[in-house]
Amino acid sequence: MLTPHASWITALNLTIFGVMHAIGYLKTKSLWFPAGLHFSWNFVMRNVYGFPVSGTVSANSLLVVEMNGPIWLTGGNYGPEAGIPAQLLMTVACFLIAFGL
Secondary structure (H helix, E strand, O other), X not given: OOOOOOOHHHHHHHHHHHHHHHHHHHHHOOOHHXXXXXXXXXXXXXXXXXXXXXXXXXXOOOOOOOOOOOHHHHOHHHOHHHOHHHHHHHHHHHHHHHHOO
């Protein structure tokens, strides 16, 4: 919560993010899967799309994408992981990882 632009949605999303990674670890008995999830999210959001990641902005990216809309939808200056769509995506991912669907 001390990161710039963090909110209660951010805190909830980071909790779900942690649960998703814990489920991934418990299913695979390896840190490679959760580490790969984390790395790929950060890499794609920052280096491909140029979105802020955890409140920090990258100077260079493959694409230049401008997000407009309400903070609850886009995540605002914190990044997409602070929005409701990411929350829904991670919740679905938790079930998919847990039940192997």
